[in-house]
Amino acid sequence: MLPEQHDILWTFMTMAFTLFAGVTFANVIKHCRENEGVNTKLWGGIFGVLFLISFWETIHMFDLVQGDQINFFFQYQVLTVLVILLTWGIFLKSQNIEAQSPPLIRAFFFWSTVSVVLAGYTNWLPQQRSDPPPKPDANQDFGDITMEEYAEMGRVIVFGAAATGGNKAIGKGQCPLCHTFDMGDNIGRCPNLFGVEARSHTRIKEDRYMNEPVKVGEREPATGVTKGVPMESDEAYRREGGEEMTGEDYLRESLMCPSCYVVKDYGKDGDTKSPMPVISKPPISLTPVEVNAVIAWLQSKETPGEFATVTVPLPTSGGIPVEEPTGGDDRIFVDGSEAIGDMINILGCPLCHTIPGIEGAVGELGPKLHEKTNALDRIKDPNYKGSATNTKEYVRESILNPGAYVVFNEEAGELFPDGLMPTTFAAQLSVTAIDKLVDFISQTEAPPEG
Ligand code: HEC
Numbered sequence: 001m002l003p004e005q006h007d008i009l010w011t012f013m014t015m016a017f018t019l020f021a022g023v024t025f026a027n028v029i030k031h032c033r034e035n036e037g038v039n040t041k042l043w044g045g046i047f048g049v050l051f052l053i054s055f056w057e058t059i060h061m062f063d064l065v066q067g068d069q070i071n072f073f074f075q076y077q078v079l080t081v082l083v084i085l086l087t088w089g090i091f092l093k094s095q096n097i098e099a100q101s102p103p104l105i106r107a108f109f110f111w112s113t114v115s116v117v118l119a120g121y122t123n124w125l126p127q128q129r130s131d132p133p134p135k136p137d138a139n140q141d142f143g144d145i146t147m148e149e150y151a152e153m154g155r156v157i158v159f160g161a162a163a164t165g166g167n168k169a170i171g172k173g174q175c176p177l178c179h180t181f182d183m184g185d186n187i188g189r190c191p192n193l194f195g196v197e198a199r200s201h202t203r204i205k206e207d208r209y210m211n212e213p214v215k216v217g218e219r220e221p222a223t224g225v226t227k228g229v230p231m232e233s234d235e236a237y238r239r240e241g242g243e244e245m246t247g248e249d250y251l252r253e254s255l256m257c258p259s260c261y262v263v264k265d266y267g268k269d270g271d272t273k274s275p276m277p278v279i280s281k282p283p284i285s286l287t288p289v290e291v292n293a294v295i296a297w298l299q300s301k302e303t304p305g306e307f308a309t310v311t312v313p314l315p316t317s318g319g320i321p322v323e324e325p326t327g328g329d330d331r332i333f334v335d336g337s338e339a340i341g342d343m344i345n346i347l348g349c350p351l352c353h354t355i356p357g358i359e360g361a362v363g364e365l366g367p368k369l370h371e372k373t374n375a376l377d378r379i380k381d382p383n384y385k386g387s388a389t390n391t392k393e394y395v396r397e398s399i400l401n402p403g404a405y406v407v408f409n410e411e412a413g414e415l416f417p418d419g420l421m422p423t424t425f426a427a428q429l430s431v432t433a434i435d436k437l438v439d440f441i442s443q444t445e446a447p448p449e450g
């Protein structure tokens with residue numbers, strides 16, 4: 001119902017009630033005339049005043065906004081009409097007037113009762129419907145969320161809401177920038193997470209887990225996490241009663257302390273350092289509830305519809321700080337209005353690249369971006385098959401079509417993995433944004449030695 005309709009409704013009701021007061025007044029006067037010995041002045045005066053009150057209420061109704069109209073109607077107008085009816089009854093009884101109210105008036109009374117009920121009802125109904133859904137706040141109550149819904153929340157954090165089975169969209173967690181999830185699907189430098197649930201239980205029994213790169217019970221220097229001792233991990237993320245290391249704890253540790261255990265051949269510096277970002281820290285910054293949702297999804301993704309392998313607890317509002325689950329349908333997109341640093345962080349380039357001039361961009365999965373010097377060398381390389389003729393064209397090509405030229409990794413003595421850099425940036429950048437990004441990346445150079 002539209003607000004205007006409310007106004008019309010209440011204005012109409014109030015006018016009808018005043019009309020009723022008028023009719024009663026006329027009716028009383030009529031009886032006074034017909035019957036001897038009735039105090040016309042008294043009764044006429046009483047009903048006259050009631051009529052005037054009613055009339056004034058109608059006028060007042062026009063000055064009120066809709067919400068106040070309703071209150072006013074039920075608090076004063078209805079009361080006035082009840083008083084009129086009561087007084088009228090007293091009048092008829094006390095003066096021994098046999099003829100009860102004429103049928104017209106009884107019909108009117110019946111009709112107005114029905115109207116009041118209806119009006120109250122129609123008014124109450126849309127208000128219920130238009131109430132905005134309660135905004136999730138810091139004490140958001142997850143109510144009766146099921147494990148299926150919780151695991152789905154995890155899937156959305158990984159792939160974003162826009163993604164459907166198989167396609168490689170990216171959610172808040174940014175995992176698909178690096179990882180693959182289906183059997184046999186490999187893109188080089190990051191382990192395929194197929195079967196990671198089963199692996200999580202065996203990993204913790206490996207000698208390698210016990211001793212490398214840090215020993216169980218020792219602190220991992222970069223994060224300060226005590227490896228393999230869930231009880232000593234960050235309280236907000238910790239599992240309750242975490243005495244012994246479980247598969248769930250391994251997955252959580254993988255996300256919160258990637259360098260606690262480095263999958264063989266996927267690390268840096270002789271597998272002592274993981275290139276994976278700490279998921280609970282910027283730029284990804286998953287909350288405890290989100291980390292657990294991702295774990296729930298990892299634990300159940302290979303058994304669709306079956307959640308027996310999931311051990312994380314369902315979220316509640318108590319104890320852990322809870323935030324609005326994010327990752328919604330905001331498929332990452334930049335329009336160029338962002339500051340260059342924000343733009344690069346939103347797109348996730350720092351997860352893989354070290355970029356001079358961008359704080360915290362120390363990723364090591366791709367080449368250091370020193371394009372002011374490197375781009376022209378790439379174009380001159382006899383292996384170069386792309387179509388760029390200058391620095392900006394090369395940078396643009398590298399971003400929109402990374403496979404056009406695969407950079408050689410001098411340190412490792414082999415090519416950087418082809419296909420690791422996402423090929424989705426064309427769809428994530430506006431024309432302005434790509435120009436801005438190309439301008440910036442084209443002038444990156446190695447910081448002066450020293
Ligand atoms: C910048 C690339 C990158 C991103 C982004 C990333 N990872 Fe990783 N991840 C890696 C690399 C490299 C390894 C292997 C080295 C190691 O063990 O830390 C790894 C290891 C793992 C492991 C351990 C696998 C095993 O077999 O034991 C898990 C689990 C994992 N990642 C989950 C995730 C999840 C979930 C996300 C998203 C929330 C994510 N990763 C985001 C690069 C990444």
Ligand code: HEC
Binds near residue numbers: 177398405417421437
């Ligand atoms: C998941 C990791 C990953 C992400 C995220 C990523 N890249 Fe890359 N990038 C690579 C890898 C690996 C290479 C080298 C292989 C190749 O050339 O395709 C590369 C190559 C490049 C090159 C060519 C470098 C040179 O010296 O020739 C440029 C430029 C580049 N990336 C820019 C970007 C920008 C800008 C972003 C963000 C919009 C980005 N990359 C995001 C992994 C990544």
